[in-house]
Amino acid sequence: MRYIERITGLYPREKMAKKPARKAGTRKPATARQKAGRKRGRKSGSAALYAASAKELTAFYRSMLMIRRFEEKAGQMYGMGLIGGFCHLYIGQEAVVVGVQDALQPGDQVLTSYRDHGHMLAAGIDPKAVMAELTGRSGGISRGKGGSMHMFSLDHGFYGGHGIVAAQVPIGTGLAFANKYNDSDAVAVTYFGDGAANQGQIFESFNMAKLWSLPVLYVIENNQYAMGTSIDRASGVTELCRRGDSFNIPGRLVDGMNVLEVRAATEEALAHCRTGKGPMILEMKTYRYRGHSMSDPAKYRSRAEVQEMRAEHDPIDQVKRRLLADKIFDEAGLKAIDKEIKDQVTASAEFAQESPEPEAAALYTDILAPEAAPETERG
Numbered sequence: 001m002r003y004i005e006r007i008t009g010l011y012p013r014e015k016m017a018k019k020p021a022r023k024a025g026t027r028k029p030a031t032a033r034q035k036a037g038r039k040r041g042r043k044s045g046s047a048a049l050y051a052a053s054a055k056e057l058t059a060f061y062r063s064m065l066m067i068r069r070f071e072e073k074a075g076q077m078y079g080m081g082l083i084g085g086f087c088h089l090y091i092g093q094e095a096v097v098v099g100v101q102d103a104l105q106p107g108d109q110v111l112t113s114y115r116d117h118g119h120m121l122a123a124g125i126d127p128k129a130v131m132a133e134l135t136g137r138s139g140g141i142s143r144g145k146g147g148s149m150h151m152f153s154l155d156h157g158f159y160g161g162h163g164i165v166a167a168q169v170p171i172g173t174g175l176a177f178a179n180k181y182n183d184s185d186a187v188a189v190t191y192f193g194d195g196a197a198n199q200g201q202i203f204e205s206f207n208m209a210k211l212w213s214l215p216v217l218y219v220i221e222n223n224q225y226a227m228g229t230s231i232d233r234a235s236g237v238t239e240l241c242r243r244g245d246s247f248n249i250p251g252r253l254v255d256g257m258n259v260l261e262v263r264a265a266t267e268e269a270l271a272h273c274r275t276g277k278g279p280m281i282l283e284m285k286t287y288r289y290r291g292h293s294m295s296d297p298a299k300y301r302s303r304a305e306v307q308e309m310r311a312e313h314d315p316i317d318q319v320k321r322r323l324l325a326d327k328i329f330d331e332a333g334l335k336a337i338d339k340e341i342k343d344q345v346t347a348s349a350e351f352a353q354e355s356p357e358p359e360a361a362a363l364y365t366d367i368l369a370p371e372a373a374p375e376t377e378r379g
């Protein structure tokens, strides 16, 4: 089977088939099939879709579109030399972070890799503060000192932005340990990629998370590539939802291009983690349309492969079709939303260019948290 056939086979076209929008506040009871699937602890192919109200569907659409337009703008600004260093775009993967974030409750923590702009926007961080961080300005969320890969916001429960592949996984597991130790019911949602899934520290984290039944949800964003290496060339076992098998950590395969499937699977997984049952893994099958970073021309895959994913499985188009079919919006209404979001992104780009650069003295601040500063010097 050709590679593209194999991956696209996971995204049946009918997944977002017309379904009447649910009235706000009326959650559909689980079907017998869904209940049976849960009982069996089914490992993959969950087709359960979240029954979103019209309001929720619109919110998903807006959030995904905001990430898409923001990333397009970031790409342009990088091309103009306004953003330095590395810049990894999230275009194509929007449904993952939007679906997961919507299922969280206040106090939950989120950590991810360097491909983090979408996660920050989904966490509710002002696009101006994210864009100004990309341009290294003092109005940035990390005061212009972190850049694309090292953003952080305790206020939003966002624990970074990590440039070392898989470094966030033991940190997320440690946060989950703290949650349990402090009797909090928060879950540490720890994202990582298909390439990171082969890193040794993940397995050490899995072992401890299971041993101590820690409330950590591992979300594997399997976008099929780690830099220029496809998952088939890097992993002996490509079903990453099974990576927890030998630790007895349950895992589930999710269509990460479908925000409703992501939302439903996350809700169930969080309930598992929150009720003392320990860690869980969700493998989100997704796809990035752009290269690994802005400097990657992505010659390791065909144009047709990317085109097919865009045309057949785009997460935003899927929701757009539902909004139109259910007559929640007409074309003019959707255009107005697009314009509103574009204006917001333009304003963030302006802010990111007007905000001053950090003072030279800022090099010496924000290095240690005040309470973490040692009382005595070692040596």
Ligand SMILES: Cc1ncc(C[n+]2csc(CCOP(=O)(O)OP(=O)(O)O)c2C)c(N)n1
Residues within 6 Å of the ligand: 113, 115, 163, 164, 165, 192, 193, 194, 195, 196, 197, 223, 225, 226, 227, 292
């Ligand atoms: C420990 C370490 N090794 C190698 C690198 C270089 N590197 C940066 S991203 C990357 C690929 C990771 O791919 P994946 O986990 O699939 O995430 P994606 O970029 O697809 O989101 C590599 C090898 C790094 N940053 N850290």
Ligand SMILES: [Mg+2]
Residues within 6 Å of the ligand: 193, 194, 195, 221, 222, 223, 224, 225, 226, 227
């Ligand atoms: Mg990857």
